[in-house]
Amino acid sequence: MLDLKEYGIIMWDAEKIASFRRTLLDWYDREKRDLPWRRTKNPYYIWVSEIMLQQTQVQTVIPYYERFLDWFPSVRDLAEAPEEKLLKAWEGLGYYSRVRNMQKAAQQIMDDFDGQFPDTYENIAKLKGIGPYTAGAISSIAFDLPEPAVDGNVMRVMARLFEVNYDIGDPKNRKIFQAIMEILIDPNRPGDFNQALMDLGTDIESAKNPRPDESPIRFFCAAYLNGTYDKYPIKLPKKKPTPMQIQAFVIRNMKGEFLLEKNIEGRLLGGFWTFPIMETDFIGQQLSLFENDNYVLETVSQKAIFEKNYALKPDWTDNGFTPVKHTFSHQKWTIEMVEGSVKDDKLPTDKELCWVAAEDFDQFPMATPQKKMIKTYEDSKKG
DNA sequence: AATGCGTGGGG
């Protein structure tokens, strides 16, 4: 067991802990949000909600949650679903490995747990895509097990309660907050205790613009009482996303269909369909070639590279589309679109390519950058 | 241990 004193944290006595639990749970009983996944103890439903809620806000999740359970009512349905339907169910939510891992976990439940959702922390934590936070959340909410669910909210609230001088963004410090929570958690209502802290951290004790005077636990909060509230939690700034210049090729055949390509699995937006794209940070620049005893500078165009890689000879119709901007967690794209049309639409076989009519776009899983490109293209044709 | 992996909302 980790010794909190070594981290400069003075734990409360039993009476204060009991008082804290009562104060927090009384507030939760009055103020808790009525959310779809709070009307059930079905571990499958709880699991779906917890995976969707990873790094994703409640308001965004609700419609996805309802539709997901409609499409995949049971673990078995999820285990047997085709990949395309999985991606459609998650389209627009982001972090798509979440849903791939969920399907693997559903298959683990069918194969290793006889189709029954595991009911111990240890077995729940064996499932793909379930880490310490999610294992704690499911254990406590669905099975009433006294397991902490340490997420960003809990770390923030705990850091303020005890003036924890350790960076909450550093994974190795997670164990400090885990140790605090193992002592504080109410063994009689562990699920409510965990969710109360999340509700509190989401709104009143949020990261930006918190309202500490409204917190039901302010008189337990060292940072509040000592006037150091603004100093906690300690969190080092993240790295900024890398700017990247991208070229997209909007190519149509004689039927007016668009060329789409399926992204390679295991990479960014793997399995989703997009207009062919190319990173152009390093091309479109001048290359030196050795020719006739001299070096000559030659500008290699993206279009030439496209023609070679896709074995197509489009007639290019340049028409200055507004660049599409899209920021991922780690990359910041500026996408320039170019348009072309082909008479001969025979496609190479070394890539997953197909011609698709605009009215059939919704049958293909498409991520947000592609949706933005389609909108920009259509808007330019209208205006 | 550090990095890859999305997206939408709020200031």
Add this chain to the structure above:
DNA sequence: TCCCCAAGCAT
């Protein structure tokens, strides 16, 4: 408009 942030996990 741009920047920061949010109910993490896998490798």
